[in-house]
Amino acid sequence: xxxxxxxxxxxxxxxxxxxxxxxxxxxxxxxxxxxxxxxxxxxxxxxxxxxxxxxxxxxxxxxxxxxxxxxxxxxxxxxxxxxxxxxxxxxxxxxxxxxxxxxxxxxxxxxxxxxxxxxxxxxxxxxxxxxxxxxxxx
Amino acid sequence: xxxxxxxxxxxxxxxxxxxxxxxxxxxxxxxxxxxxxxxxxxxxxxxxxxxxxxxxxxxxxxxxxxxxxxxxxxxxxxxxxxxxxxxxxxxxxxxxxxxxxxxxxxxxxxxxxxxxxxxxxxxxxxxxxxxxxxxxxxxxxxxxxxxxxxxxxxxxxxxxxxxxxxxxxxxxxxxxxxxxxxxxxxxxxxxxxxxxxxxxxxxxxxxxxxxxxxxxxxxxxxxxxxxxxxxxxxxxxxxxxxxxxxxxxxxxxxxxxxxxxxxxxxxxxxxxxxxxxxxxxxxxxxxxxxxxxxxxxxxxxxxxxxxxxxxxxxxxxxxxxxxxxxxxxxxxxxxxxxxxxxx
Numbered sequence: 001x002x003x004x005x006x007x008x009x010x011x012x013x014x015x016x017x018x019x020x021x022x023x024x025x026x027x028x029x030x031x032x033x034x035x036x037x038x039x040x041x042x043x044x045x046x047x048x049x050x051x052x053x054x055x056x057x058x059x060x061x062x063x064x065x066x067x068x069x070x071x072x073x074x075x076x077x078x079x080x081x082x083x084x085x086x087x088x089x090x091x092x093x094x095x096x097x098x099x100x101x102x103x104x105x106x107x108x109x110x111x112x113x114x115x116x117x118x119x120x121x122x123x124x125x126x127x128x129x130x131x132x133x134x135x136x137x138x
Numbered sequence: 139x140x141x142x143x144x145x146x147x148x149x150x151x152x153x154x155x156x157x158x159x160x161x162x163x164x165x166x167x168x169x170x171x172x173x174x175x176x177x178x179x180x181x182x183x184x185x186x187x188x189x190x191x192x193x194x195x196x197x198x199x200x201x202x203x204x205x206x207x208x209x210x211x212x213x214x215x216x217x218x219x220x221x222x223x224x225x226x227x228x229x230x231x232x233x234x235x236x237x238x239x240x241x242x243x244x245x246x247x248x249x250x251x252x253x254x255x256x257x258x259x260x261x262x263x264x265x266x267x268x269x270x271x272x273x274x275x276x277x278x279x280x281x282x283x284x285x286x287x288x289x290x291x292x293x294x295x296x297x298x299x300x301x302x303x304x305x306x307x308x309x310x311x312x313x314x315x316x317x318x319x320x321x322x323x324x325x326x327x328x329x330x331x332x333x334x335x336x337x338x339x340x341x342x343x344x345x346x347x348x349x350x351x352x353x354x355x356x357x358x359x360x361x362x363x364x365x366x367x368x369x370x371x372x373x374x375x376x377x378x379x380x381x382x383x384x385x386x387x388x389x390x391x392x393x394x395x396x397x398x399x400x401x402x403x404x405x406x407x408x409x410x411x412x413x414x415x416x417x418x419x420x421x422x423x424x425x426x427x428x429x430x431x432x433x434x435x436x437x438x439x440x441x442x443x444x445x446x447x448x449x450x451x452x453x454x455x456x457x458x459x460x461x462x463x464x465x466x467x468x469x470x471x472x473x474x475x476x477x478x479x480x481x
Contacts, residue, residue: 005161005162005229005254005256007158026232027232029230030225030230030231030232031225031227031228032228032230033225033229033230035254036230036231036233037233037236038232038234038236039236039237039240040234040237040240043240046243047240047243047244050243050244051236051250053150053154054150054154054249054250055154055251055252056151056154056155056158084151085151
């Protein structure tokens with residue numbers, strides 16, 4: 001019985017002090033039937049890329065509150081590419097200034113979510129991106 | 139190159155992808171398992187089970203570190219399979235064991251894979267055994283398998299692992315709990331983690347007295363060769379010299395105390411695991427366990443395959459009709475099965 005589950009890594013790169021938002025999103029993804037690999041606070045880009053590889057995830061949800069996203073996100077994308085995981089969809093949540101959003105999207109971030117985002121939106125976007133990536137690979 | 143060839147050549151991405159195929163029960167996964175099976179059977183499989191919150195993940199983290207630090211230079215590579223429960227409602231899961239394993243990040247000799255139980259109730263997922271085979275074939279010499287936080291009856295791990303650790307913590311139950319059948323019986327090594335917590339003495343006492351009740355016949359046999367009065371002291375430590383033939387026949391479950399978050403007691407636990415590994419090899423118990431394991435696995439696959447083959451020959455409509463009769467109490471479940479099979 002082939003049963004394909006969407007696997008999502010939820011990670012917090014950098015030095016944020018709390019992971020309330022990431023946990024809310026993780027819980028929402030779980031309730032949407034996804035398998036969420038939760039890695040907790042203070043992850044380096046290398047740790048995130050390594051986890052993504054070992055867990056063979058379909059998508060990664062990053063949460064950054066510290067303002068370091070313009071340094072952290074490109075590094076994570078670069079590591080994923082060098083690991084042969086360019087097909088993994090990246091989503092970003094947290095405090096992201098408006099002027100950074102187009103730059104991050106140009107780098108390949110699929111969705112960017114600030115405070116007040118409905119979790120249903122995130123679930124929908126991840127499901128769509130993963131279904132598309134899966135269709136492309138077949 | 140096929141995925142399994144890439145895996146055998148050492149590609150971590152291929153290993154990760156093979157595992158996904160195995161987990162999803164795809165045709166590609168089955169083909170990979172066929173191709174990889176000849177390369178399996180080399181790893182020592184260590185099961186880690188116990189109630190939620192006893193510190194299984196922290197202990198697995200510390201054990202992996204201990205196994206990676208070898209005195210004689212070449213440390214074996216360590217694979218970890220950590221199973222967490224799937225939601226019975228949404229089918230989703232939060233796999234959080236990696237949170238306690240961050241010390242292992244950056245070590246290319248370690249591979250951690252989180253698995254959701256996907257509706258399985260024995261403490262492992264249906265595909266866990268296959269995933270372990272993939273890691274075994276990829277050359278991981280030690281494979282630590284962490285079960286779902288287990289209560290009393292989740293004992294599947296004993297069938298899969300060579301050495302089963304049951305992790306307890308102070309304050310979880312009294313001597314009657316320790317006496318009950320189930321999870322404590324499957325322990326090759328009992329670990330009392332969080333040994334700095336109050337109540338550790340009474341937990342240790344309860345477990346030791348349970349072990350004394352569990353081994354009376356064997357203990358009496360041993361008394362012929364040991365001095366009077368040593369009878370119960372033996373239960374506290376593994377056979378001191380397994381090479382000694384009179385002791386080699388018997389493994390007395392040792393109790394090891396650890397404080398996983400501080401790494402205390404972990405090197406002793408590692409030595410005890412090595413001792414059990416040698417015991418299994420020397421007594422021929424390893425082959426027996428291997429045989430039992432493969433037997434159980436083929437049984438399971440056979441049942442699964444027969445069921446699917448039979449289900450394919452029956453329409454949903456027929457099945458629903460029979461269910462209707464059952465609900466109206468016009469058929470008993472046994473009669474329903476008879477009817478379905480005779481169809």
